[in-house]
Amino acid sequence: MLSQAFPRLAARASARVSPLQNLGKARFSSTHAAPSQSIFASRTAVAGSTAIAAGSIAWYSHLYGVPSLLPEASANSAAENGMHPTSYPFEHYGPFETFNHQAIRRGYQVYREVCASCHSLNRIAWRNLVGVSHTVDEVKAMAEEVEYEDGPNDEGEMFQRPGKLADYFPAPYPNEEAARAGNGGGLPPDLSLIVKARHGAADYIYSLLTGYCDPPAGVKLAEGMNYNPYFPGGGIAMARVLYDGLVEYDDGTPATTSQMAKDVTTFLNWAAEPEHDQRKKMGLQALMILTSLFAISVYVKRFKWSYIKTRKIVYDPPKPARHGPL
Numbered sequence: 001m002l003s004q005a006f007p008r009l010a011a012r013a014s015a016r017v018s019p020l021q022n023l024g025k026a027r028f029s030s031t032h033a034a035p036s037q038s039i040f041a042s043r044t045a046v047a048g049s050t051a052i053a054a055g056s057i058a059w060y061s062h063l064y065g066v067p068s069l070l071p072e073a074s075a076n077s078a079a080e081n082g083m084h085p086t087s088y089p090f091e092h093y094g095p096f097e098t099f100n101h102q103a104i105r106r107g108y109q110v111y112r113e114v115c116a117s118c119h120s121l122n123r124i125a126w127r128n129l130v131g132v133s134h135t136v137d138e139v140k141a142m143a144e145e146v147e148y149e150d151g152p153n154d155e156g157e158m159f160q161r162p163g164k165l166a167d168y169f170p171a172p173y174p175n176e177e178a179a180r181a182g183n184g185g186g187l188p189p190d191l192s193l194i195v196k197a198r199h200g201a202a203d204y205i206y207s208l209l210t211g212y213c214d215p216p217a218g219v220k221l222a223e224g225m226n227y228n229p230y231f232p233g234g235g236i237a238m239a240r241v242l243y244d245g246l247v248e249y250d251d252g253t254p255a256t257t258s259q260m261a262k263d264v265t266t267f268l269n270w271a272a273e274p275e276h277d278q279r280k281k282m283g284l285q286a287l288m289i290l291t292s293l294f295a296i297s298v299y300v301k302r303f304k305w306s307y308i309k310t311r312k313i314v315y316d317p318p319k320p321a322r323h324g325p326l
């Protein structure tokens with residue numbers, strides 16, 4: 001009856017526990033939360049997470065095929081995929097390394113004297129070489145050796161003029177058909193982005209240029225094809241082009257096949273990523289700034305939290321009533 005009339009009072013009375021019991025709890029109440037039920041004890045949680053995991057794997061496989069950790073059957077043989085290139089220690093590979101600019105300069109010479117007769121480098125202008133591999137005057141002189149069509153002039157006619165810094169590298173062929181006709185049907189690709197466009201990047205280009213050999217027994221090549229195990233399929237329309245002593249470097253470096261391949265690969269890597277040196281420099285600066293900011297924020301956080309972390313909370317339980325419970 002009483003509890004019906006005074007529900008609050010009744011609740012308070014029944015909630016009252018012995019002060020000793022209370023003390024035991026109160027001591028730790030600021031640091032220990034009530035023990036919660038483990039997530040693994042809940043069947044719904046376990047069944048739910050299993051369903052989510054299985055569902056995501058199924059969805060991934062539906063979109064992209066078999067997950068990469070499982071073996072996959074392939075219709076291609078290893079030869080059809082091309083041999084995996086060796087990983088070479090190019091000077092610019094480290095996280096803090098820039099390009100070897102002497103190699104870019106020599107590589108330009110190899111490109112100009114050997115590759116440029118078949119391959120264009122459409123995205124590179126003469127001005128891009130300035131300060132990278134050559135001086136302004138050197139580049140101006142090189143550009144002026146090439147004739148470019150310009151115009152129209154006052155009479156409305158196109159005319160030829162020597163190249164300027166702003167002109168792009170001249171292409172060896174006027175169009176794709178001419179390029180194919182000059183190479184037995186094979187199209188020499190533009191080399192501007194070739195390092196980025198091929199799996200294996202610089203390692204692949206170097207391996208390709210130095211990897212020509214006789215076809216192994218049983219391999220039949222189509223007419224006019226050359227064998228190179230690094231090229232997918234093995235038969236490539238480009239013949240071996242680099243031979244010891246093919247070019248004469250101004251800095252006296254011996255022009256071995258591997259030296260020329262390394263230099264031209266470094267040059268092509270620069271052509272594909274001219275921002276490379278700047279990018280790594282900025283990355284390092286960003287790392288240093290962010291590290292300092294992180295250190296400062298850790299300090300400030302500890303400073304601001306210090307009095308919260310070091311305070312002590314003591315619970316002073318109410319004294320038992322002198323005449324016992326009401």
Ligand code: HEC
Nearest residue numbers: 114115117118183186187188189194205236237238241264
């Ligand atoms: C005589 C012409 C010729 C010369 C010189 C030449 N190439 Fe090629 N190159 C080709 C042709 C043709 C192809 C296309 C091959 C194919 O698709 O089978 C090709 C393809 C390539 C490829 C692409 C391979 C791929 O994975 O698709 C690269 C890279 C390459 N050449 C680099 C060079 C470099 C570097 C030089 C100079 C050292 C050079 N080439 C000199 C004709 C030439």
